[in-house]
Amino acid sequence: MPLVVVGISVLVLLLLMTKLRMNGFAALLLVAVGVALVQGIPVAEISEVLATGIGDQIGDTMLTIGLGAMVGRVMGDSGAAQRIAGRLLDLCGPRWVQVAMVLTAMLIGVTMFYEVAFIIIVPIAFTLVRVTRANLLWVGLPMSIALSTMHSFLPPHPGPTAVASTFEASAGLTLFYGLFIAVPAGAFIALLWPRLPFIKAMNPSIPKGLVSEKVFEDDEMPGMGWSLSVALLPVVLIAGAAVVDMAAAENSGPLHFVAFIGSPPIALLLTLVVSVWAFGPRIGRSLDEVSASCKSAASAMAMILLVIGAGGAFKQVLVDGGISDYIKDVTHGWSISPIILAWLIAVILRIALGSATVAVVTASGVVLPLLANSGVHPEIMVLAVSCGSIAFSHVNDPGFWMFKEYFNLSVIDAIKARTTYTTVLAILGLGGVLALEWALDLLKL
Template sequence: MPLVVVGISVLALLFLMTKVKLNGFISLLLVAVAVALVRGVPMEKIPDVLGEGVGGQIGDTLIVVGLGAMLGRVMGDSGAAQRISGKLIDTFGLRRVQVAMVVTAMLLGVTMFYEVAFVIIVPVAFTIVRVTGKNLLWVGLPMSIALSTMHSFLPPHPGPTAVAATFHASVGLTLFYGLFFAIPFGALIALVWPRLPFVKKMNPTMPKGLVSERTFTEEEMPSMGWSLSVALVPVVLIAFAAVYDMAVSESNPARPFITFIGSAPVALLLTLLLAVWAFGPRIGRSLSEVSASCNSAAQAMAMILLVIGAGGAFKGVLVEGGISDYIKDVTEGWNISPIILAWLIAVILRIALGSATVAVVTAAGVVAPMVAGSGVHPEMMVLAVSCGSIAFSHVNDPGFWMFKEYFNLSVVEAIKARTTYTTTLAVLGLGGVLAVEACLDALGV
């Protein structure tokens, strides 16, 4: 049975990494090859499947994560990250630093991909930890949870936007309805999870090379205006492009240019170039010093990117092995509420494949024929599959490895922290979708 293969492969991966202490990159590739063989992928095709899985995942993340890490290190080595973190602490107070991280993450996360917003905010979180001595997860976990909620639940992020067309749903209304439960649920879990006993026991150290070890004096740091302005450049570019894309027609002559500068890689590249000057020659630092910061960040990212890429290979063989098709065939005959069915199929696919995008697209394809005569609002169907796609993030999800490596956790610790919060968000999200649907029906909307 395909799902048994998935379960055994996950256990094998955990054994290799926790008991044998084998490197994560090697473990993922070994298990991916074994799964491909068991699922009948032709031997001569396996290298191509692995290569496509690694290439597809790295292609999506390398530029964003690489540029983001360099930008963070340049800001850290110049004192700009310390300036921003100090301002956040002054504004919210040391006791409410988690609230500061949640507010910041949600504002950025509405329009920015999880990975993009993560690599922009995480240097500030690292600096707060270094300056205050707080536990890394106490500061960083609320940020990650808030970003996960915005990215997975709401358009214009890829999953919800991709299936809006399938259900003939309004992207604007989907975002509007989703905000009613995404913000309170995301904030609740973000503030509760770091306080849970099994999370409080974890006290990881910060990964080396991604954060400056130096503490700057007031005079040495750039001004708050420059520090914040540079940090907000990619936010403004990406957010403006997302809003512009929803507001204008495809024939608009300015659309190609706006889309270009608002794409995450280009926005981050432009921001990094600005940061190189603003936190380099402008304040008396040589270009060689700034380049050293970029090189240090790139070296620190090497293993993180390898592990993320291997996670993509593992995901690729699961898809190639026909597991998504098997789940689709099994669930097509289930006779339950379209909302619950859409959510459940997305959850099963997410557990089996690790890919949120595959989960939402496949789940939408299975239940789309049921929506027309059901009376369910199409926007609620979009939100149902989107909420289901966040559940059970674990070792077959490349995002899991990014979370694990940045927060320097063991595999078991990452499962305890991330898998539990993503699953809880998915369950609460389903409740939110059902509640909003009931309210719309009661109001006759």
């Protein structure tokens, strides 16, 4: 039974990494090969499947993570990140630093992918931790939870957008309705989770090489205008491209240019170029110093990228091994509420495959025939599938490994922190979707 194979593979992976202390990259590849053999993928094709999974995952994330890490380190070594962190502390005070991180993450995360927004904001979180001497998860976990909620629940993120297209739902209405669920649910969990005893018991250190250890005096740091402008430049470019894409006519020349500069790798590359000058020669730092900052960031990212890529290989083996098709066949005849069915199928696929995007796309295909006669608003069905896709993030999810590595957690602690919060968010999301459908029916909208 394919789901048994998934369960055993997860247990073997945990055993390799916790008891045998095997490196995450090697352990993920080893388990992926084992699953491929059990699921009947021809031996001659296994290496190609692994390469496809790694290539797809690294292709999506390497440029974003690499460039983002360089921008963050340049800002950190120049004092720009400390300037922004200091201003946040001045405005909110240490007591409200979590609220500041949640608001920042939600504003940036509405239009930006989880990975991109995470890379942009995490240097500021690291600096706040260093300045306040707070627990890393106390500051960083609210940011991650808020970003996860925005990314999984709302268009224009890839999963919800793909499902909206399948259900012929309005992306604008889906976003509007989704905000009523995502904002309160995300904020509630983001502020609650760091206060739970099992989270407070964790005290990870900041990964070496990703943040400057120097504490700057006020006259050594760049001004707030330059610091904030460079930090927000990729946000403006990426969010602006998303807005123009929704408003402009298709195939127009300006739209292609805006889409080009608003793609995450190009936006971050332009930001890196600006940051090299703004926090280098402009303030008296040599290009050699700036180059050393970039090199340090790249070195620190090497193992993180390898682990994320291996997570992609594991996910690809599960997909090519026919597990998604098996789940579609099993759930096809279930006779329950379309909203709950959509959510539940997305949850099962998320647990089995790891990829939220694959989960929502597959679930939407299963549920689509039920939508026509269900009377459910298509936008609500989009949200039901999207909410289910955030549940149970664990070792077959490349985003899990990014979370683990950046917050320097053991596998078990990462499961305790991330798997639990994603699951509770999914359950709260389902409750919000059911309540929203009831309200729309009541108002006859």
